[in-house]
Amino acid sequence: MDRFLQMTCFARAVETGSFSAAARDLGLGQPNVSRYVATLEEHLQTRLLLRTTRRLALTPEGERYYAEVRRILDAVAESESSLRDETEPAGLLRVACPTALAHAFVLPLVPAFLARYPGLTLDLQIGDRYVNLVDEGAELAIRIGHLEDSTLRARRIGRFERVSSTTRARPSSC
Incomplete structure (x- = not known):
């Protein structure tokens, strides 16, 4: 499974506070976003998010991992932007x-x-x-x-x- 997609789903879930909102932002189904994050946690062999019926909360490991994932995703976006020579911020x-x-x-x-x-x-x-x-x-x-x-x-x-x-x-x- 695509690790980049898993990291993107994880980051959007953290930023939006829910799998449903992340799914809407990414144009995916909510079950897919939930499965991608669960697969990422399984791969890392650690819980990144605490899930309740009302909200998501980062575990301490999730906080550290989110900071790194955000840095990586931002670097990829910046690299792609510079290749396209975008003059508009994105x-x-x-x-x-x-x-x-x-x-x-x-x-x-x-x-x-x-x-x-x-x-x-x-x-x-x-x-x-x-x-x-x-x-x-x-x-x-x-x-x-x-x-x-x-x-x-x-x-x-x-x-x-x-x-x-x-x-x-x-x-x-x-």
Whole structure:
């Protein structure tokens, strides 16, 4: 069986949170996606996902394997893109963003962004916890506050002023 397809099914199941959603994204049947992931687990002789009737969760081994699989799949997509000399961005773009910024500024812009770049698939990770870009496979993070020294590149895109809970958050300048 095609190991690349198994890894792709595993990655999409992790990213979408279910075999059904992964199957829809990949144009496969849900039983096939489930079987591909089970075959991959059998090959690796370890459980990658904990399955319940409501959701999937990564095991510690699954977390490590997912980071590697995502790196491999991204490298393949980048290699194929460079061979085709694509000028338009394509593939999966993972973006981590704080909840307040996402709802106020990012989410309203997503439809226009995806219309402009139809080759991109956006995985927007909204939450207020710190996301380690390298460990979690995100390409971009929008952050609020002072950034620690890092080897990653950062660019200020605006200022965000927090206000009391009785008024809405608003940008002070952009």
